Amino acid sequence: MEFHIQMGGARPDVPRLDEALRNADPAALVDLHGATLRVATSLGIAELRSVIALAGYPLPADQVMPQPSICCGGCSG
Numbered sequence: 001m002e003f004h005i006q007m008g009g010a011r012p013d014v015p016r017l018d019e020a021l022r023n024a025d026p027a028a029l030v031d032l033h034g035a036t037l038r039v040a041t042s043l044g045i046a047e048l049r050s051v052i053a054l055a056g057y058p059l060p061a062d063q064v065m066p067q068p069s070i071c072c073g074g075c076s077g
Contacts, residue, residue: 002067003048005037005059012037012057020055021048 014032021028021041028041041048045066049059 001041001069003039003041003045004065004067005039005052006063007035007037017052017055017057020051024051
């Protein structure tokens with residue numbers, strides 16, 4: 001699942017977040033696009049917020065926006 005997280009004025013340490021997320025989900029992907037942190041992970045919202053908080057960036061739930069799936073299902077069938 002992909003999530004967009006509005007970081008506001010905080011410029012996150014992306015390598016630190018990447019490491020924390022990969023410890024919880026080795027296939028996680030994270031990047032920063034402007035003030036939006038984009039995360040692809042198998043974690044749910046609560047787990048994702050917890051991992052990000054442990055990395056030093058506590059977030060209110062309304063900053064984590066799940067994105068619609070763009071999966072066509074073609075690679076798993």
